[in-house]
Every structure is written in C-alpha cells, then in structure tokens.
Amino acid sequence: MSDLVPGVYKVEGSREPSLPVIFDSPHSGTNYPPDFGFIAPSELVRRAEDAYVDELFSAAPARGAPLVSALFPRSYIDPNRSLLDLDPEVLAEPWPDEIAPGEKARLGHGLIWRLCPPDEAMYDRKLSVEEVRRRIDLYWKPYHAALKRVLDDVHHRFGQTWHINCHSMPAISPPNSPEGATGVRRAEIVLGDRDGSTCSAEFLALVRDTFKKLGYQVKVNDPYKGVEIVRAYSDPLAGRHALQIEINRALYMDEQGFEKTAGFAELQANLTKLIDHIGDYALSQVAAAKAAE
Numbered sequence: 509m510s511d512l513v514p515g516v517y518k519v520e521g522s523r524e525p526s527l528p529v530i531f532d533s534p535h536s537g538t539n540y541p542p543d544f545g546f547i548a549p550s551e552l553v554r555r556a557e558d559a560y561v562d563e564l565f566s567a568a569p570a571r572g573a574p575l576v577s578a579l580f581p582r583s584y585i586d587p588n589r590s591l592l593d594l595d596p597e598v599l600a601e602p603w604p605d606e607i608a609p610g611e612k613a614r615l616g617h618g619l620i621w622r623l624c625p626p627d628e629a630m631y632d633r634k635l636s637v638e639e640v641r642r643r644i645d646l647y648w649k650p651y652h653a654a655l656k657r658v659l660d661d662v663h664h665r666f667g668q669t670w671h672i673n674c675h676s677m678p679a680i681s682p683p684n685s686p687e688g689a690t691g692v693r694r695a696e697i698v699l700g701d702r703d704g705s706t707c708s709a710e711f712l713a714l715v716r717d718t719f720k721k722l723g724y725q726v727k728v729n730d731p732y733k734g735v736e737i738v739r740a741y742s743d744p745l746a747g748r749h750a751l752q753i754e755i756n757r758a759l760y761m762d763e764q765g766f767e768k769t770a771g772f773a774e775l776q777a778n779l780t781k782l783i784d785h786i787g788d789y790a791l792s793q794v795a796a797a798k799a800a801e
C-alpha cells in the first residue's frame with residue numbers, strides 16, 4: 509500500500525510502476541460518512557455502489573499498474589461528475605460559484621444526487637453550501653488529486669499513459685438511465701471513449717477485441733459513453749489515453765443480495781488476462797516511441 513486516506517481513497521501499487529497503465533475505481537466505496545443524512549432506503553442507496561469493482565481489478569498493482577479506488581460512496585458525492593454538474597435543487601441556498609448542471613444532474617444524478625434509483629428522494633432536506641463544500645474539499649478533490657498525481661507520475665516515467673476507468677452497471681436499465689427506457693437488457697461489457705475522443709481507436713479496438721476473444725458481448729458508447737474522469741484526464745494526442753469500462757453486474761454478483769456469485773472468480777481471472785494484454789500493448793507502444801526518437 510503506497511497511499512491511503514481512510515474513508516476517502518487508496519492507491520495500491522509501487523511508486524515506480526513497471527507498466528504505463530493505471531486503473532481507477534471511483535464508485536466501489538462503501539464507507540458511508542456519518543454526516544450523509546439520506547432518507548432513501550439504505551438497500552437502494554447501496555445499489556448505487558459499483559460493488560466489488562476494485563476487487564475485480566485487484567491483480568493490477570502486482571502486475572505493475574497502480575489501482576486508485578475511492579472509499580466513499582458515489583451517492584454521497586460522485587467523483588465521476590464535474591464540479592459544475594451541481595443540481596441547484598439539492599441546495600438550500602444559491603451556489604456562490606459558477607455551475608452548469610447537465611444531463612446527469614437533470615436525471616437526479618449530478619455531483620450530489622437528488623434521487624436514489626429507481627426513483628426515491630435521497631434527502632428530506634436541502635443541503636447547505638457549507639455541507640456540499642465539505643464533501644468537495646474532503647472527498648472529491650482528494651480523489652481527483654490522487655488520481656492525477658498517479659497519472660502524471662506514470663506519464664513522466666513513460667511518456668504515455670493508458671488509463672482504465674472501471675465501473676459496473678445494473679443488468680437491466682432502471683428508470684432515469686441513459687437509455688431513456690426502463691427494462692432494457694444490457695450488454696456484458698460497455699466501453700466508453702466519449703465517441704472516440706478519450707483514447708486512440710487502436711487502444712479501444714485492443715480492449716474490445718480482448719473482451720470478445722474472452723467470450724464477452726461488448727458494446728461501445730452504448731448506453732455509456734464515459735463521463736467526467738475519462739474526459740478530464742485524457743489527451744490522446746499527448747499520449748494520455750483513457751477508456752471507461754462498464755461491467756454488467758449479472759456476471760459476478762446478485763444485485764439484490766449484494767453477494768458475489770460463482771461467476772466472480774472467472775470474471776476476475778479474465779480481467780487479469782485483460783490487464784496483462786493492456787500491459788504488453790502499452791509497453792510495446794512505449795518501446796516503439798523510443799525507437800522512433
């Protein structure tokens with residue numbers, strides 16, 4: 509363990525990683541801060557977690573790729589949202605800085621969630637500016653700073669980075685989901701590069717083809733294109749590649765009971781193969797760039 513802030517984030521892996529590859533799991537946190545104060549049923553709030561996703565990718569650090577994980581739940585403050593995506597409806601008073609609530613805030617799932625899926629009010633109160641600021645300063649910003657530090661360190665070391673932003677999704681679309689319809693059966697794996705803007709087409713193809721060879725049904729940018737984290741830290745022309753992976757929860761867990769299923773071990777083993785494929789590819793890209801210098 510190289511870096512841990514209890515309840516906020518952990519960074520696993522060597523300070524001198526052997527691969528130019530970084531994984532992050534922003535939504536698998538389960539440490540509910542005591543001042544959260546939600547009224548939605550806790551079993552529904554828990555369903556917002558990308559449960560066990562950090563564990564699914566836990567082989568990464570030993571293979572030379574750092575893994576950054578949030579320890580707080582996304583339902584408290586969502587690290588995969590921009591600070592601008594703040595829903596004024598959750599606030600008791602006007603936000604003093606610029607905000608620009610987008611589609612996620614409109615659906616109730618902006619930076620601070622107004623709704624708990626499927627369609628419950630998260631709070632029976634409005635939040636003060638001070639309360640939201642505290643969540644930003646003590647949770648959102650430290651997570652982003654830790655991730656950015658790791659990405660910058662690896663970029664400095666290798667000249668390029670391949671960043672996988674790891675998530676899981678319900679097997680069936682709930683209300684207020686990006687499909688705009690309830691009950692849609694989802695693919696096993698959804699890759700998101702924000703319509704070709706966050707990584708090279710070659711890297712997207714490598715990850716897609718690896719999943720397909722492992723036997724998974726894969727979709728790209730449908731229904732999830734990738735949100736704030738892959739947007740904020742990608743710059744493919746500068747050698748900074750980021751790709752979002754959404755894993756269908758039916759592959760590894762019982763979505764009602766939160767228990768892992770028999771499929772967990774097989775999926776974890778396949779993701780470890782994926783980590784190795786990405787690592788080999790990334791090292792070959794770095795070597796090719798060096799040879800061309």
Ligand SMILES: [Zn+2]
Pocket residue numbers: 535558674675676
């Ligand atoms: Zn997620």
